[in-house]
Amino acid sequence: MMSEARAPRQRRRRGAAESLASIVLGFESIIVFLGGLVLFGLKATPAGIEPWWGIVAGSVLAVLLVLTSGVLRHTWGxxxxxxxxxxxxxxxxxxxxxxxxxxxxxxxYAYATIKGASLDRLNAQRAEQAQDAADHTNGD
Structure with a gap:
């Protein structure tokens, strides 16, 4: 049987703020994991809490940072x-x-989100101007 080849799915365009912030969170997740190892090694957890909880906290927070980088397209992300x-x-x-x-x-992260949002606004403005110019050219 011959199956039809499906067209590749179009990739969603990511804005500069989303791209830059996800890069920061990705690298930060590595450092946070290592920070959990530091808490364990220095036994810097509060009294009564086993030091291995530092590794758990660092690992969980590292995973949460990576997951957050997937929802940065939303304001709540x-x-x-x-x-x-x-x-x-x-x-x-x-x-x-x-x-x-x-x-x-x-x-x-502040630079990534603030400057990225500024670049996104500038790119949207340029795209709108290009569309207006194209519409004006086609309308003549």
């Missing part, structure tokens, strides 16, 4: 990314180095 940035900075209460990591990646 960007907000969720900001929540994770705040949570990582608050990890500095357990180990001050995590606050430094959180602030650095928070700054990169």
């Amino acid at each position: 960007i907000a969720l990314g900001w929540f994770w940035q705040l949570l990582i900075v608050l990890g500095g209460l357990l180990e001050p180095g995590l606050a430094v990591v959180g602030l650095i990646f928070g700054a990169m």
